[in-house]
Amino acid sequence: MHNAKNTLRALDRLEPPDLWDDVHRRSPGSDRDSLPARRGRWLVIVVAFALTAGATSFAIRALTSDTGGKVASLNTSTWHSRTIDELGLAYIYPPQWHVQPFSERVGHVGFAGVVLSNGSSDLRHPAQPNSATSAWDLSELAADGVVISIEHVFALSDGQEPDSRFPLSLGDAEVVSAGKARAGTQAFLLQFGAHGHSDYVRSWFGPEASRHDQQVARLIVAGISLAGPSTELPNAALDPVAICDVPEYDPNVAVLGDDFSSVFGEVGPRTFPLGLLEAAGDPGSTIQGAAADALRLYLASPEARNAPADGWRAIDETADEVIFAAPPNGGYSDWWVVRFEREGEVWHPRETELVDQSITPAQRGHQLELSWSGDVAFEDGSWNSGLILTNDRERAWSADEQAPAIWGQAHVFDAATGMEVGRTAQTVGEWGTGISVPASDSVEVPLSLGGQLGALDPGAFDVVACVPQLGLASPVGSLRVIDEPTTTNTRVLTYSYTGIAMTALGGGILVDHNGCLAVAESQDDPRPTYVLWPDGYALVTRDGRTVLIDAVGTEVAQMGDEIQLGGGYGSFEGAIGDVPESCRSGGQGYFIAGGPA
Amino acid sequence: MDEGKGLEDVYRAQAGRMWRALVGFSGDPEIAAEAVAEAFARAIRDEDQIRDLEPWLWRVSFRLASAELKRRSRSSDWTIAPTYEMPDPIPELIAALRCLSPNQRLAVVLHDYADRSTLEVAEALGCSRATVHVHLSQGRRKLRSLLEATDA
Numbered sequence: 236m237h238n239a240k241n242t243l244r245a246l247d248r249l250e251p252p253d254l255w256d257d258v259h260r261r262s263p264g265s266d267r268d269s270l271p272a273r274r275g276r277w278l279v280i281v282v283a284f285a286l287t288a289g290a291t292s293f294a295i296r297a298l299t300s301d302t303g304g305k306v307a308s309l310n311t312s313t314w315h316s317r318t319i320d321e322l323g324l325a326y327i328y329p330p331q332w333h334v335q336p337f338s339e340r341v342g343h344v345g346f347a348g349v350v351l352s353n354g355s356s357d358l359r360h361p362a363q364p365n366s367a368t369s370a371w372d373l374s375e376l377a378a379d380g381v382v383i384s385i386e387h388v389f390a391l392s393d394g395q396e397p398d399s400r401f402p403l404s405l406g407d408a409e410v411v412s413a414g415k416a417r418a419g420t421q422a423f424l425l426q427f428g429a430h431g432h433s434d435y436v437r438s439w440f441g442p443e444a445s446r447h448d449q450q451v452a453r454l455i456v457a458g459i460s461l462a463g464p465s466t467e468l469p470n471a472a473l474d475p476v477a478i479c480d481v482p483e484y485d486p487n488v489a490v491l492g493d494d495f496s497s498v499f500g501e502v503g504p505r506t507f508p509l510g511l512l513e514a515a516g517d518p519g520s521t522i523q524g525a526a527a528d529a530l531r532l533y534l535a536s537p538e539a540r541n542a543p544a545d546g547w548r549a550i551d552e553t554a555d556e557v558i559f560a561a562p563p564n565g566g567y568s569d570w571w572v573v574r575f576e577r578e579g580e581v582w583h584p585r586e587t588e589l590v591d592q593s594i595t596p597a598q599r600g601h602q603l604e605l606s607w608s609g610d611v612a613f614e615d616g617s618w619n620s621g622l623i624l625t626n627d628r629e630r631a632w633s634a635d636e637q638a639p640a641i642w643g644q645a646h647v648f649d650a651a652t653g654m655e656v657g658r659t660a661q662t663v664g665e666w667g668t669g670i671s672v673p674a675s676d677s678v679e680v681p682l683s684l685g686g687q688l689g690a691l692d693p694g695a696f697d698v699v700a701c702v703p704q705l706g707l708a709s710p711v712g713s714l715r716v717i718d719e720p721t722t723t724n725t726r727v728l729t730y731s732y733t734g735i736a737m738t739a740l741g742g743g744i745l746v747d748h749n750g751c752l753a754v755a756e757s758q759d760d761p762r763p764t765y766v767l768w769p770d771g772y773a774l775v776t777r778d779g780r781t782v783l784i785d786a787v788g789t790e791v792a793q794m795g796d797e798i799q800l801g802g803g804y805g806s807f808e809g810a811i812g813d814v815p816e817s818c819r820s821g822g823q824g825y826f827i828a829g830g831p832a
Numbered sequence: 833m834d835e836g837k838g839l840e841d842v843y844r845a846q847a848g849r850m851w852r853a854l855v856g857f858s859g860d861p862e863i864a865a866e867a868v869a870e871a872f873a874r875a876i877r878d879e880d881q882i883r884d885l886e887p888w889l890w891r892v893s894f895r896l897a898s899a900e901l902k903r904r905s906r907s908s909d910w911t912i913a914p915t916y917e918m919p920d921p922i923p924e925l926i927a928a929l930r931c932l933s934p935n936q937r938l939a940v941v942l943h944d945y946a947d948r949s950t951l952e953v954a955e956a957l958g959c960s961r962a963t964v965h966v967h968l969s970q971g972r973r974k975l976r977s978l979l980e981a982t983d984a
Binding site for chain 2: 242247248258264476674
């Protein structure tokens, strides 16, 4: 049994550096919670580490000098051929040489490839107390040792690298430091592109390496080739913060407007400093600054007859644009906003809008935390959520009415390749459907998995859940798909549902019509109506039945059931690019469903 | 306080333990060293405004380290944490600590290693002492199970 206090005493074995001189030398930063930027320095560490890690993930112990009896032929037709599946590369080597494929992680770095050497046999991990060290031990490289490492470092962001022209040549490599290898060792680095990513050949020639073995090394490098399509590269470390685009928490800002606001120059809400909004503001008659006269003219116009006379302040200002805001009379909205643009020397009012003020997602989700209670398992058309929302606040937390129903939007990744599988449903739940979590307590929230079901096969996956309304990301969890998610060929047409839908009623019997899900007046209706469902709706097989589920797995209806839908008719023919030709509605249009009525 | 002498006394008494605790929290001796040095440098600059120096230093150094970890996790250029040679069983301890949430990790390291009070931990986390107890409980349980799994 581990006691935390006793266990942590192990840290006492670390020898701390003496930083007192550094304390006196440095200029302390001003940002309360940030270390002063030392970006260049970090980058140097990153690159140095990554290249070294990729090069010599294993210490090479047994490259002893007994290579005399193992002279490799220079006739490559006698050599063996292998592939590095993870990199989509093929290579050749003489049978006398040692081959050490590797696929490892150190810290957040993943790297894979193969080490080829003229050593006797063993390659091993460094003689360190553990494998978590990134220290490389080339000190035992034999004087006549020759080592070639073909490798990829998965943590390096290498973008799209054009494929190199093959064959490669060791003559194109640059000379690099041999690190801790014995004096006189030569080291070379050759970067090349394959299947769109950057790979490396690193080589070390001991000070007494024979010309023959050096030539073998050159032939090995020249023998590297593309081995058909690359399997997708493993993802070194899924980063939930990046996957979910988690926003920074800033208590000193507020959001004005919503997804449909246009007064800020572009459609959507905008964040403003709270101090600016909490200031008293000025009467429109006396406010000063750019476009102030234009504001007065505007306020005197019939268009602004209901506009507030007082409380005006510029909330955004550029050389060509000024946005003013004031709290309107009567409390029917939070802010009366008017935007001016300059043409020459004249300011013109461009847009006026009444907008509400709200908190940011990060503020809404501050001191909340997502975690997993266990694996997510998909079986028989259903899945458990396992996504836990914990309230770390001192008081109870409730979803406010400005947020739709809280659920986790799943991002699913192939556990082997790290590549995302399927597509996260772009839809939200019902607005104002809040949940409440007592202080220091947790609740399970639904997990939206409907968008991925068509792409999932039985197997193991990594999953990250995002709750954008709260600016939260879960840790990486596990998803096990136990049986085939869907066994029907009926296509469910979907659209991105923002929580707002038309309010007409529609519906009928749920049928397959020409391969797409539709509603019909009767089983023999010759012209059923195709339905556009909120993204994430899917057909699954449950208990042997084919049922329509929503994004979080709630059963909506069974095929053949009569269903009533809220929504409205629309002809989106031109806007829908992914509708099979057989399911084009022609002039009839689609029923755009907000959900079951 | 005599700037040089008083602070240096605190440094000699606390910095080593602070650095070790920060290594446990961040898993990175470099971040730990930066956070300690920066916290003490700020203490020299702002000494007149600091009422209780020792808790202030702990709080500031952990906030700096925490912010740096967040910054690196969001920065595309920082996907790699340098690792260093460390004696057993520290690497596996750090690996286990990394599996805790940041709040749990901070609470466990500050309270159970550095012997800071739950009030100080609460101030560092910006939460209540009750919440600290939750983090401690969850963090200890998770750490124990992780290390027992490693032992097995």
